[in-house]
Amino acid sequence: MGGLGSGRHCWHFNTRDTVDDYLKLDIRELKRYNMPFGVSQPLTWSRGGQKIASINVIRHNSRFTLDYKYRGEPVRYDVDLDYNRGGKLYFLCPKCGHRREVLYNGEVFICRKCRNLAYPSQNDNKRLRPYRRLYRRAGML
Ligand SMILES: [Zn+2]
Numbered sequence: 001m002g003g004l005g006s007g008r009h010c011w012h013f014n015t016r017d018t019v020d021d022y023l024k025l026d027i028r029e030l031k032r033y034n035m036p037f038g039v040s041q042p043l044t045w046s047r048g049g050q051k052i053a054s055i056n057v058i059r060h061n062s063r064f065t066l067d068y069k070y071r072g073e074p075v076r077y078d079v080d081l082d083y084n085r086g087g088k089l090y091f092l093c094p095k096c097g098h099r100r101e102v103l104y105n106g107e108v109f110i111c112r113k114c115r116n117l118a119y120p121s122q123n124d125n126k127r128l129r130p131y132r133r134l135y136r137r138a139g140m141l
Pocket residue numbers: 093094095096097098110111112113114
């Protein structure tokens with residue numbers, strides 16, 4: 001048993017994470033749900049037909065309250081909203097405070113820049129990445 005060739009594989013993860021490695025919270029999708037104000041609504045993510053994460057979202061006039069568990073610990077905080085001059089709705093990233101349409105998961109949902117994420121085209125090996133990585137990242141079931 002053991003011996004040469006059966007041991008560790010040597011992987012090289014020297015590329016940046018891409019946006020596909022994270023769960024997206026997209027303001028355009030939230031708008032589409034037309035959520036009633038002040039009511040907690042579940043929001044779930046699935047991959048390959050399997051639920052991998054779920055959070056509760058409460059719509060307020062000028063913010064969303066996000067309520068979920070991250071690695072077993074309850075997390076709850078507000079994400080402020082802002083409109084541009086054209087009336088388009090944005091999240092204000094909880095970290096940098098800039099207007100963003102999409103936030104990415106972690107302990108707190110923050111924008112692509114704050115997560116230092118690349119777009120898939122900036123890395124070559126993105127298609128080889130298994131969903132397992134995402135399951136682990138999510139940590140929100
Ligand atoms: Zn940010």
